[in-house]
Amino acid sequence: MSYPMILITLIVWALFMWAQFVTRLEPTSANSGANFGVTAVMVLAVLALASFITIQVSVDERFVRVKFGYGLFRKRFLLSEIKSAKVVKSPWYYGWGIHYWLWPQMWIYSISGLDAVEIVLKNEAVYRIGSDEVEKLEAAMTRSIT
Template sequence: MDYKHTQIGIAILAIMGTSALVLAYASIAKPEEPIGFAFVIVGIIAILFCSLTITVGEGQIRWFFGPGFWCKSLDYSQIQSARIITTKWYYGLGIRLLSTGWLYNVSGSNAVELKLKDGTTVSLGTNEPEKLLAAIEKVLES
């Protein structure tokens, strides 16, 4: 394995924590309202998107959220180039289809954009963009 990093999704966890507090207050303020289902949804989202793990090795770049949710990979042979980008705040968090291609992130605005040979792009959010880019460039050169 040339590179492996897990970024904790502080932004997503903060949003889900705030949502849980609002739901807790709502359940106290209006105990007759069924709020349990909303707690379950918030909990599931927090678990699924609590982190983003990216690995570079064994002929591919692989990434997944939380405990292995939405696992994706690209063979090195599919990648034309890679570069560091800064995403816009309004692109949001999680899995996004943008006009430029797919974005996967859990926190922050740094990402490594992979331009694929078929013309599409995949951007991977990370708090270690320089290290990720160096690992990708190393395997693309070999």
């Protein structure tokens, strides 16, 4: 669980509630339709932020599955396509979330911390998956791909 992400989500939610309160103080007019649009954007932003509070990584007989929060963002890897998996420590500037890093070229899936398992696929694509239990994750992947 990412406590910084929980804090950020709560702060954004509080700012949105303040904005709602301020807009509701304004008298109703012909342009009130914008209030619905602002509310919709606020709700979508909070839901998107909330989806990055937890990450769940599972290994079964065919796939490694990565799921953020309630499953809005997910990825799966075929075990038969994984060439190697190893524990790595990412530098702080690699950041968190889901994003592509240009050098070295890789996809990063992480919510907090610096520990990750680096997966190299047979097509040479590289992925880093953050976890609090990197040793267990690496062991499960290594068992499944050999």
